Amino acid sequence: MAGFSANPFKLENASLRAGMSDRDEVARILSDAYAEGKLDDLEYQERLESALRIKLLGEVRPLVIDLGSPKHLLARREPPAVAVERIRAEKRSELRRAVTTWTGLALLFNVIYLVTALTGAGLHYYWPIWPMVGVGIWVVTALADARRPVSPKELERPRDD
Template sequence: MSAQLPERPGPVWTRFSADPRVHGDVRASDADRDVAAEAINAAFSDGRLDSIEHSERLSGVLASKRLGELVPLLSDIVVATRVAPAPAVKARKVQDGALRSWLGLAALFNVIWLSTWLFAGVTPYYYWPIWPMIGTAIPALITWIGAGAAGRRAAEDPEAARARRERDRDRDWHRDRRELHG
């Protein structure tokens, strides 16, 4: 049995300068060809390619000029990885969890209030569960709003995110400069 070669972190397609499956017309760099050669060598060491296929594919990698030329050489040996859920989906799960937690606590407070009323045998004169419900609603609401904003930020266009970070950095720099110089 052959020893397992250590893999670089991340799926093969993300290690290219641009995803060859999407940006096939982009010219391949030496680093891109190295990534493809690593994947082919790993497949050969795993026994998924014989020596003839290995040498043919390596020749194809070295001769490639565009990223799209690498796709047919790698598509049957690179295992597609599970796509991580979108940030908006993660944010929605956090929001749903916050809402479910608050609803559970609100139900608990009301069950306690109702059971004390029923077993005491008196007419309820004060609806006290409103106060712990408000108290637990505040952090749940903050979590709900924060998760929604984080999901929107994560889902925004990478170029827009970079521009926003630069704008924020410039604003902070100018503010700090004004504070220093009075």
């Protein structure tokens, strides 16, 4: 549950006392809605003032329920700097996975090539190049993706965790 002390959309929590973190969370939800154009200036100001005066969690629902589903409203968004670093780490991880896979397959294919060559087939046609090139395409695209700056579209993508 994001930044609320308890889920304000559950009836059994309506009579619980709201804390400062609960008020801050309502303010975050209202700010997000205002930024998305769901609230005009006046309505945003009115709701924000009401949010800062919340005493019980039951007062949260009327302020935000028309702005989205409870699940959507409770979802926590990462700060942009954290999201950028997380995306960069995912890209580095993908690059490591691609390089490790390419290295392992190149080693395997070359061992097979050498074993077959030494058992009488000879060193005529170097066939391991083709699967290495195929997997190498993944390495090159992962490298290009890791070097590319994080785009705003990637920041909008929901987290998988």
